[in-house]
Amino acid sequence: MTFYADRPEWKDVTPIPLPYSENEPVVQIMYSERFKDVYGYMAAIMQKKEYSERALNLTTDAIECNAANYTVWHYRREILRHLQSDLQDEMKFTESVIDDQPKNYQVWHHRRCIIEMTGDPSQELDLTEYTLSSDAKNYHAWDHRQWVLSQYKIWDKELEYIDDLLSKDLRNNSAWNHRYFVIENSQGWSRETISKELEYAGAYIKKAPNNESSWNFARGIIKKNKMNYSDFPAFKELCVGMNESHIPSPFLLSTLADINIEEGNKTAASNIFEQLKDLDSIREKYWTFKQDQLQVGS
Amino acid sequence: MSAADPIVETDEADMEDKAEDLPKQLLKDKHSKFFKHMLGLLPEAYQSHDSSRLTLLYFSLSSLDLIGALDEITDKQKKELIKWIYSLQVKPDHEHGYSRCGFFATDSLPESIDANYGHIAMTYVALCSLIILGDDLTGVDRESIVQGVRALQLDSGSYQCISFGTESDARFVYCAACISYFLNDWRGMDVEKATNFLLSIQSYEGGFAQNIGRESHGGSTYCALAALQLMGKLDAITEESRARLIYWCLNRQQSGFNGRPNKPVDTCYSFWLGASLTLLGAKDFINKECNFSFLMTTQDRYMGGFSKWPGYLPDPLHSYFGISGMYVISGEVEVHPALNISMRAYRHWQSQCTS
Numbered sequence: 252m253t254f255y256a257d258r259p260e261w262k263d264v265t266p267i268p269l270p271y272s273e274n275e276p277v278v279q280i281m282y283s284e285r286f287k288d289v290y291g292y293m294a295a296i297m298q299k300k301e302y303s304e305r306a307l308n309l310t311t312d313a314i315e316c317n318a319a320n321y322t323v324w325h326y327r328r329e330i331l332r333h334l335q336s337d338l339q340d341e342m343k344f345t346e347s348v349i350d351d352q353p354k355n356y357q358v359w360h361h362r363r364c365i366i367e368m369t370g371d372p373s374q375e376l377d378l379t380e381y382t383l384s385s386d387a388k389n390y391h392a393w394d395h396r397q398w399v400l401s402q403y404k405i406w407d408k409e410l411e412y413i414d415d416l417l418s419k420d421l422r423n424n425s426a427w428n429h430r431y432f433v434i435e436n437s438q439g440w441s442r443e444t445i446s447k448e449l450e451y452a453g454a455y456i457k458k459a460p461n462n463e464s465s466w467n468f469a470r471g472i473i474k475k476n477k478m479n480y481s482d483f484p485a486f487k488e489l490c491v492g493m494n495e496s497h498i499p500s501p502f503l504l505s506t507l508a509d510i511n512i513e514e515g516n517k518t519a520a521s522n523i524f525e526q527l528k529d530l531d532s533i534r535e536k537y538w539t540f541k542q543d544q545l546q547v548g549s
Numbered sequence: 550m551s552a553a554d555p556i557v558e559t560d561e562a563d564m565e566d567k568a569e570d571l572p573k574q575l576l577k578d579k580h581s582k583f584f585k586h587m588l589g590l591l592p593e594a595y596q597s598h599d600s601s602r603l604t605l606l607y608f609s610l611s612s613l614d615l616i617g618a619l620d621e622i623t624d625k626q627k628k629e630l631i632k633w634i635y636s637l638q639v640k641p642d643h644e645h646g647y648s649r650c651g652f653f654a655t656d657s658l659p660e661s662i663d664a665n666y667g668h669i670a671m672t673y674v675a676l677c678s679l680i681i682l683g684d685d686l687t688g689v690d691r692e693s694i695v696q697g698v699r700a701l702q703l704d705s706g707s708y709q710c711i712s713f714g715t716e717s718d719a720r721f722v723y724c725a726a727c728i729s730y731f732l733n734d735w736r737g738m739d740v741e742k743a744t745n746f747l748l749s750i751q752s753y754e755g756g757f758a759q760n761i762g763r764e765s766h767g768g769s770t771y772c773a774l775a776a777l778q779l780m781g782k783l784d785a786i787t788e789e790s791r792a793r794l795i796y797w798c799l800n801r802q803q804s805g806f807n808g809r810p811n812k813p814v815d816t817c818y819s820f821w822l823g824a825s826l827t828l829l830g831a832k833d834f835i836n837k838e839c840n841f842s843f844l845m846t847t848q849d850r851y852m853g854g855f856s857k858w859p860g861y862l863p864d865p866l867h868s869y870f871g872i873s874g875m876y877v878i879s880g881e882v883e884v885h886p887a888l889n890i891s892m893r894a895y896r897h898w899q900s901q902c903t904s
């Protein structure tokens with residue numbers, strides 16, 4: 252592509268060269284000629300506060316050189332506001348950057364700003380679903396999706412979406428977290444809801460007893476809502492049953508230990524910690540400490 | 550238990566294969582070369598790091614400091630570095646007041662551009678770097694930094710990183726706490742609001758997320774805990790929450806650490822979780838040997854530095870956190886777990902920068 256310095260339509264602009272020293276370099280990046288050209292003009296345009304179509308195109312190039320440049324993104328939004336541009340083009344532009352760099356903070360923030368400007372979140376679920384289809388745990392995509400959901404209150408299809416994700420990968424911790432988020436914000440955690448969700452998580456726990464995600468969910472919905480295991484006898488039965496079938500799972504054992512402590516059965520809890528020292532040997536010191544703690548507390 | 554449900558998901562056959570040839574120690578000479586090189590010229594591929602250039606400087610300096618190689622930089626070069634860092638400090642002006650104040654990441658856009666603002670993470674790494682270099686912070690315009698930080702706090706108690714409006718999350722609360730601590734001036738933070746925000750991001754899993762409702766994450770857990778510690782509010786976490794938090798953090802260890810359940814282990818989480826557990830007084834529960842063995846698989850024995858995963862190319866971030874993660878857990882070199890600088894640098898700060 253032609254350098255800005257060689258374009259007749261940019262003749263009226265004098266670029267501001269980047270300070271660049273190979274003699275006394277301090278974490279000096281050896282910028283490409285293109286980068287120097289684009290940023291030289293970018294600086295000049297921002298200096299004179301030009302908000303024009305050509306300035307908008309220049310920011311596209313500057314973002315292509317370095318999509319993490321938050322100053323350029325900010326300036327791009329100022330241009331869009333001044334020009335009252337068609338934001339559908341901007342939606343397409345952000346989609347192409349997201350596709351290319353799905354973990355870039357600036358582009359996701361920009362996308363949110365655009366949605367706030369249009370007030371139209373109708374494409375966001377598809378966009379994040381698309382991003383999550385290649386990386387189901389992308390934190391930025393989840394953050395954006397959850398922001399959209401709480402901002403525009405579109406909860407109706409979410410549990411189905413989670414079912415779909417968990418059927419593909421029951422270890423998708425982001426999907427479990429999302430389940431907590433959706434229920435918390437759409438219906439709240441009544442005792443009945445917790446019971447139902449324990450049943451849901453329980454089915455996954457049986458399928459994969461060493462899946463930390465489903466255990467965290469089950470235990471989390473009880474504890475975060477300040478309830479006790481004794482409030483949910485079916486869940487306790489599930490754990491006891493699995494233990495009787497000798498299913499080796501540190502998560503199962505540590506849950507049983509908690510249940511026993513809650514019920515005041517210290518000897519049983521101590522025996523479980525003894526087993527954990529062996530089964531979960533990487534955390535042996537921790538389980539020893541938990542075992543010792545039983546004595547201190549008595 | 551089905552074969553599809555292993556307790557630990559690692560490719561053990563692959564790891565065992567190479568384990569014997571791996572070095573059994575930190576290759577300090579290699580790392581020293583790797584980071585000294587970064588202090589000078591960086592290849593074009595680093596263009597996408599231009600907006601966090603100051604962070605590259607901090608990673609290099611703090612690594613050299615931790616491995617005891619800081620003296621391999623000449624005094625002349627240290628002076629150059631200090632001069633360059635100060636050149637990135639944004640001065641207050643009529644139009645913006647203090648709202649742009651802080652440090653820039655880089656000098657590729659001039660200060661005269663109105664849209665160019667200081668960034669709170671850059672202010673944090675600038676102060677760290679100056680302290681590591683032995684500067685006494687007299688060149689810091691304290692009032693403008695404090696007011697600049699203040700301009701970034703939101704009603705929720707959280708912080709954005711630039712006052713023209715950006716994303717906001719636990720990372721920037723952490724930066725605000727470190728800056729306030731370094732300057733011994735907390736006017737830039739409503740501590741009560743910030744505390745409430747941090748407590749609100751502890752998820753049902755026990756770890757902390759970047760924001761309310763998001764997924765627990767090793768990095769945000771560190772940011773929240775370290776900030777609370779610096780703010781003197783660590784005991785605002787209830788006993789029950791603390792117990793679940795420790796359990797969640799310890800479960801991140803598989804060999805090295807991962808950042809979330811069912812994610813692969815990654816070099817940088819040795820620091821995020823190692824330091825978090827240190828702040829929680831639970832460091833002794835870490836299996837040091839396993840962590841060390843994992844880090845030996847991501848240490849690059851030819852180029853120096855560490856990669857995120859075994860078999861990948863080293864990068865500055867994982868190289869720094871490989872070293873600081875190893876030391877924060879082993880205790881062989883003392884690391885300040887909340888400020889993320891060496892205890893040597895911390896003592897220098899105590900004696901020279903707090904007057």
Ligand SMILES: [Zn+2]
Nearest residue numbers: 815817818857
């Ligand atoms: Zn990492």
